Amino acid sequence: MSEFESWQITPAVAARLDNLGWTPASVDGIDALVPIVRGTSVVSVLPPVPATAAPIAAAILSGLSSRGGRVLVLTTPALVGEWGATMAAITAGTPWRIEAARGPARAGRRIKADEVDVVIAAPETALTLLTRSALAPDAVTTIVLAWPEDWDAEEAVTVLLQDLPKDAQRVVITARPEQAGALVERYARRALLFGAPSADPAVGSPALPALRESARTLATSWPGRAAAVAELIDATDPSDATIWTVDTRDHELLRIALGGGAEGVRIVMRGAPLSGVVICYDPPARADLPAFASTDDLTILVPPGTEGHVARIVTRRRPVQAATSAAALLTRDAALRSEITRELAGGTLDAPLYALGPLFERHEAQAIAAAVFALWRRAVAPAAPSANAAGASASTPVGGIAATKIWVGVGKKDEATVGDLVAVMVKELGVDRTLIGRIELRDTFALVEVPEADAERIAARLTGLTIRRRKLVARVDRGPGESRGGSGAPRGGPRGGGSGGFRAPRADRR
Incomplete structure (x- = not known):
């Protein structure tokens, strides 16, 4: 039993x-x-x-x-x-x-x-x-x-x-x-x-262990962890190494990945003695850190979704550098690299990591970073003026489809929420949730990104529906150049200080 x-x-x-x-x-x-x-x-x-x-x-x-x-x-x-x-x-x-x-x-x-x-x-x-x-x-x-x-x-x-x-x-x-x-x-x-842990001393909960001062980190996908460990051991050739895991689920997978290179390598789960170079196959909890106190050479694998956790338990992280074609380009774009470094040091990256998460399962982290960098370079580069630039309306991609904004006459003063708008569009209009883009909720109105081809139809169907006991008026937003006068103008008037139209693609927003 x-x-x-x-x-x-x-x-x-x-x-x-x-x-x-x-x-x-x-x-x-x-x-x-x-x-x-x-x-x-x-x-x-x-x-x-x-x-x-x-x-x-x-x-x-x-x-x-x-x-x-x-x-x-x-x-x-x-x-x-x-x-x-x-x-x-x-x-x-x-x-x-x-x-x-x-x-x-x-x-x-x-x-x-x-x-x-x-x-x-x-x-x-x-x-x-x-x-x-x-x-x-x-x-x-x-x-x-x-x-x-x-x-x-x-x-x-x-x-x-x-x-x-x-x-x-x-x-x-x-x-x-x-x-x-x-x-x-x-x-x-x-x-x-x-x-x-309890903040009340009377509860008698043990104090949290001290943070780890320093460790090497190796970014990898979840399915690629065993291969990453094998490549790391092959590259560093330690005489004594321990692979630490939370449980034994992937021990056989690790043995297969190591193949003939398993000599001098032990695979253990939490609670077992550690020796030599230690590689954490699973990122450890803070409560596990005392087990690594006597370990000078510690490498923690960092699969998608664990980046913030590892940053909270290790004070100084030293990324393991893989031998890639990017090494030859390290001297280029120094100013942009400095900006990226500042963002890594002080930025909150939970939302970008969430958005990119599925890509880490299918592509190498270096390739994803390079692709995002290329998109960023294109986004921040000044655009050449076009012949019809004066009258053109910009568009923001939603799910890869050209999009525009619709103006909806309900806002924060009506106690409306973003969830209310999404719920009405999904449930009442049958709009696919993945095709609803950014929603800007202002005091007296909201701007909702939708596919450009469907904008007129969605606006027409929204008009007459109700959110928080307010009957909706909606239309395609034309930017600040559009006349808002007349008896048919929705409430709220011109948006003072707003740029109207559309923002730049999300790639240059932080």
Whole structure:
């Protein structure tokens, strides 16, 4: 009998946790398991590494076996695949059916055919499944919000959670509970908190370990970690090396990747003794840092979605330099490199990392950086004037399609929100959520980016609908040159100080 059965984990899933090397003593916030099994809403503090949430997932599945329904895991696009691998590891040999939805097509077909018990998706993908009637709201009994502080999907989350059952269990997994507080208050009120250090000395919670002073970091994709470790060991040729992992799920994959180069290399999971050069296959939690105190040579793999976490636990990070064609160009564009360095040092990069996350799974980080750099160079370069520049209206791409803005006569003074506008367009007009661009909410009106070809139709259909008890008037925005007088002019008048028309492409906005 597995020790996890004492925590109400079903025998089949408990056996899988045992096979992965987990014990109750190795689970951070283990007291959360029983409330999760019983259907209680919970907030669990864990680093943004899906493998660390395997016991939480086991508790969710154990509760699902008694309550029925479907689990919806919402996470960043970069973590969808890794969540799928984690779920697959703890459900192997069980009847649970998992779908890591990187897009709506296959997932929608499987859900409609009732072939899925657990859906893992980014909020935008889940919203698309909902609007296409593939994901039935009433069937969802547990909603997992995995590291929502790293999302850049407020509009999609607002619309999505408005339609999902209010009494569905909420399990929030966060690395920064202070930043996820507003979302927890709105969508998981009275949830029990586990794993966060207490600020009250009377509670007697242990102090947080000191930060790591210095470590090397190696950016890689989630599926490419084993190959990255093998290449690193081949390049550095250590006589003694330890590969540290959260659990044993990928140990065999690492052995295969190392091939004949495994001599002098140990593969261990958390809690085991460490020696020689240490490579963290999974980014460690802050609570794990004391285990590396005696390690002088530490390299941490940094897959997409973990960049901020690693920056918070390591004071000085030294990126491992891969031998690439970019090395010959290091002396070029010094001014632009300095600007990038300043952005890395002081910028908040959660939203850009969220947007680029899916690309890190398919392309090398250096290639993505080079492509973004090229787009940036084109965006900041002065454009040559065209013959019809004076009368032309600019356009912003939405989903790769030329777009324009529509003016909607409702704003902040009407207590309207961005979510209200998205909800009306998606539910009432049937507009695909992915085709709605930037929404600028002003005091008395809003500007909404939509595909240029559909702008007139959308504006006409919006006119007459209601948001917050206000009847809408909408039209295609023509910029400050358009006359706003006349009896038919929408309220709000000219937008003082606004540029009208459109902003530059998103590539040059920070």
